[in-house]
Every structure is written in structure tokens, then in C-alpha cells.
Amino acid sequence: MQTEPHFTLARGTTLPRIWTGLLQLSGGAWGSSPARKVRDAMARYTAQGYRAFADEYGSAEDLFGQFIKNLPEGERPFGATKWTVNNIDNPIQVSAETVKDAVDERCLRMQSQSIDLLQFFWQNYQDRQYINALQHLLQLRSQGQIRHIGLCNFDTRRTDEVCTVLGPGCIVSNQVQFSIIDVRPLHGMHDVCERHGIKVLAYGTLCGGLLTDRWLGEPEPELYSELNPSQRKYLDVIKVWGPWDLFQTLLRTLRAIADRHGGGVSIANVAVRWVLEHAFVGTVIIGARLGLSDHAEENGRVFAFALTEVDKAEIEAVLGRSNSANMIMTIGDCGAEYRRAGEM
Numbered sequence: 001m002q003t004e005p006h007f008t009l010a011r012g013t014t015l016p017r018i019w020t021g022l023l024q025l026s027g028g029a030w031g032s033s034p035a036r037k038v039r040d041a042m043a044r045y046t047a048q049g050y051r052a053f054a055d056e057y058g059s060a061e062d063l064f065g066q067f068i069k070n071l072p073e074g075e076r077p078f079g080a081t082k083w084t085v086n087n088i089d090n091p092i093q094v095s096a097e098t099v100k101d102a103v104d105e106r107c108l109r110m111q112s113q114s115i116d117l118l119q120f121f122w123q124n125y126q127d128r129q130y131i132n133a134l135q136h137l138l139q140l141r142s143q144g145q146i147r148h149i150g151l152c153n154f155d156t157r158r159t160d161e162v163c164t165v166l167g168p169g170c171i172v173s174n175q176v177q178f179s180i181i182d183v184r185p186l187h188g189m190h191d192v193c194e195r196h197g198i199k200v201l202a203y204g205t206l207c208g209g210l211l212t213d214r215w216l217g218e219p220e221p222e223l224y225s226e227l228n229p230s231q232r233k234y235l236d237v238i239k240v241w242g243p244w245d246l247f248q249t250l251l252r253t254l255r256a257i258a259d260r261h262g263g264g265v266s267i268a269n270v271a272v273r274w275v276l277e278h279a280f281v282g283t284v285i286i287g288a289r290l291g292l293s294d295h296a297e298e299n300g301r302v303f304a305f306a307l308t309e310v311d312k313a314e315i316e317a318v319l320g321r322s323n324s325a326n327m328i329m330t331i332g333d334c335g336a337e338y339r340r341a342g343e344m
Contacts, residue, residue, distance in 0.1 A: 005018075005049075007282045009117075009148065010169070016049060017303075019050070019054045020045050020050050020054070020290075021203065022054065022290070025038065038063050041288075042077075049300075051077040052077060052078040053077055054079075055082070055203070055285065061081055061106065065109055069111040076112075078117070080117035080119060080201075081106050081110060081119070082119045082120070083106065084152075086123045087127055091127070094129040094132045094136070095136075099136035099137060099140070100140060103115065103118065103137070107145065113145075114144055118137065118146045118148070120152060121152040121153055123338065123339055124339070125155075125339070130162070138166065150173035153175065153176055153334060154174050154335060155332075155334050156187075156189045156334065159189065159198075163198065164196075168196070169197075171196070173201050173282060174198060174200055174201070175203060176203070177202070177204040178202035178205065178275055179204055179211065179271065180211065180250065180271055180315060180319070181211065181241045182331075184334050185200055186278075187328045187333075189334055190278065199280065202275050202283070202284045203285045206272070208228070208233065208234040209231060210235065210238065211251070211254075211267065213266055216251045220244035223236075237331075241324060242321070242322040246321060246322055249321075250315075250322075253314050253315060253317075253318050254271060257270050258270050263301060265305060269298065269305075272302050273302050273305070274315065
């Protein structure tokens with residue numbers, strides 16, 4: 001199966017199948033770099049065809065805004081940001097004003113008249129105002145302040161509900177965790193995406209960098225030693241999936257597959273390719289420590305090969321020895337890790 005380097009998010013919007021994730025710019029725990037170096041890195045990524053950036057939280061929104069503000073309209077990369085409503089401990093009263101205030105803040109920080117893709121996260125499903133909030137977002141879309149609306153970490157049931165209530169074409173995507181380790185989107189989400197014509201925007205595909213050559217042959221790390229916040233999170237996920245020895249078996253399997261394809265293909269390339277070869281996936285969001293490291297050239301190799309049936313069978317053989325199929329029961333459906341049991 002040959003995977004094209006671009007996909008259609010919505011009519012008239014064609015985008016690369018690898019986006020650059022900016023979560024790691026939102027705080028110093030991943031390392032920090034001067035703003036000028038970050039903007040220079042954004043320019044290099046854009047010039048190499050990585051023309052979509054996502055996960056613009058807090059200061060990452062500011063840096064993205066600084067980068068695009070002097071660019072001509074036709075040269076600006078695509079920017080996907082979020083409106084995150086953590087309303088379990090901080091209830092919110094949804095109104096046209098509160099929704100517009102949230103969108104206005106995104107526009108202000110990103111120094112843009114409109115948002116390319118606003119991804120909406122709603123923590124407490126028991127508070128059903130999420131439908132009202134989305135209806136207000138659709139009104140802002142009709143006014144041109146938002147181009148596209150997506151969901152973030154919505155589970156299968158609520159994604160289906162939202163798309164059914166709002167109707168065709170209202171929601172274009174759902175950003176959820178999806179990797180060789182975490183296959184929860186295969187348990188229902190893929191059917192909902194196909195039924196409603198929306199795409200999964202996958203994150204966590206490299207498990208915070210643990211699913212790479214860097215960790216091949218390495219002992220299991222201490223949770224609070226050398227790991228950054230993302231790696232600590234995904235180490236917990238890996239422990240649910242299976243023991244570290246089995247994870248090493250997976251890394252060796254992916255390394256062997258990469259070697260068969262040659263051309264400098266990496267473990268990360270194989271892991272990303274595996275996710276992209278699922279038709280309901282639009283893109284993989286790969287986090288980048290812009291100004292500190294650069295994986296743009298490596299990421300491009302994802303489109304230089306395709307997984308064979310033998311490759312896929314070898315991966316499945318390892319997954320069959322893991323808890324992969326049961327993770328939807330132990331962790332919960334997509335996004336459950338960001339909610340408490342009573343709010344799902």
C-alpha cells in the first residue's frame with residue numbers, strides 16, 4: 001500500500017500527512033531554545049514541505065504567531081490549535097460570548113484573523129453543553145473566524161453523537177492517541193470516522209520518542225530520571241501494553257523491518273508508516289523540539305517505502321503477545337486518560 005504524502009482534510013484543504021507538533025514549546029521541561037532559533041526552525045520545516053503545525057498550547061501559540069505574522073497570506077503554514085475546556089473542577093457556562101472569547105484569544109496569540117483548525121476538548125461528558133459549544137463554534141465558522149472544526153480526545157460514542165447531531169461536514173477530525181502500542185482507535189473509532197467522513201489526527205505515535213532507535217537495547221528507564229513529561233506518560237502506557245522485554249522485542253522487529261527497506265529507514269519511520277497505512281488516519285503529529293533537534297529529513301523517509309504483508313505479520317506477531325487488544329478495557333476509550341470515571 002503506497003501512502004501519499006498528502007491528504008484531504010476537507011474540500012479545498014489538502015495537507016501533509018506529517019504535522020509538526022509544538023507541545024514541547026509550551027514549557028521548559030523538554031528543553032528550551034531562544035525564540036529566534038525556534039522561528040528559524042519553523043521556517044526550515046515549512047520550506048521542506050512540513051506546512052502544518054499543531055498542538056499550539058500557550059507560549060507555542062505565541063511563537064507560531066510571531067513566525068507567521070510577517071508572512072504573506074499565501075505562504076503561511078496551516079495552524080491547528082485547541083480550545084481545551086477542563087470543566088470537571090472548573091465548571092463553565094457556555095454562551096456565545098464565552099465561546100467567542102476563547103476563539104478571540106486563540107486568534108490574538110496566533111496573530112491571525114482566523115484559525116485554520118480549532119480542535120475542541122471537553123472534559124466532562126456529564127455536562128452536555130459540549131453540543132452547545134460546538135454549535136457556537138459553527139456560527140463563528142460561518143462568520144469566517146474559524147476555517148475548520150475538529151475534536152480532540154473525544155471517545156467513540158461522543159464523536160458519533162456530535163457528528164450525528166451537527167450533521168455532515170461540521171466536524172472534520174478527531175485528534176487521538178494512536179500507535180503500534182496504543183491501538184484503541186481500532187476498536188470503534190475507525191468505523192465512526194469512515195461513517196461520518198472525518199479523519200483521525202494521530203499523536204503519541206512515537207510514544208514521546210521511546211519508540212525509536214534511541215531506546216533499542218536500552219534498559220527500562222527510571223520513571224523520574226532522564227525522562228521528560230511526555231516520555232513518563234508513554235512509559236506508563238508501555239507498561240500497560242506489556243513488559244519492557246517485550247517492548248525491546250518490538251523495537252528489534254521494527255529495526256529488522258527498517259533494515260530490509262534500506263535507504264536510512266528508522267524505527268520511527270516504520271512506526272509512523274504503520275499508523276499512516278490505516279485509511280481513517282489523516283496525519284501523524286510528530287512532536288519537535290524546534291531549535292534543539294531536527295528530524296525533518298528523517299521524517300521524509302516515511303514516504304519512501306511501504307510495509308509489506310510480511311512486515312505487518314511480524315508486527316502483529318509481537319502485538320499478539322502483548323496486552324494491546326485489552327487496552328481499551330484497562331485504559332478506556334480514546335481520551336479516557338484525561339477524564340475521571342464518573343465523567344465518562
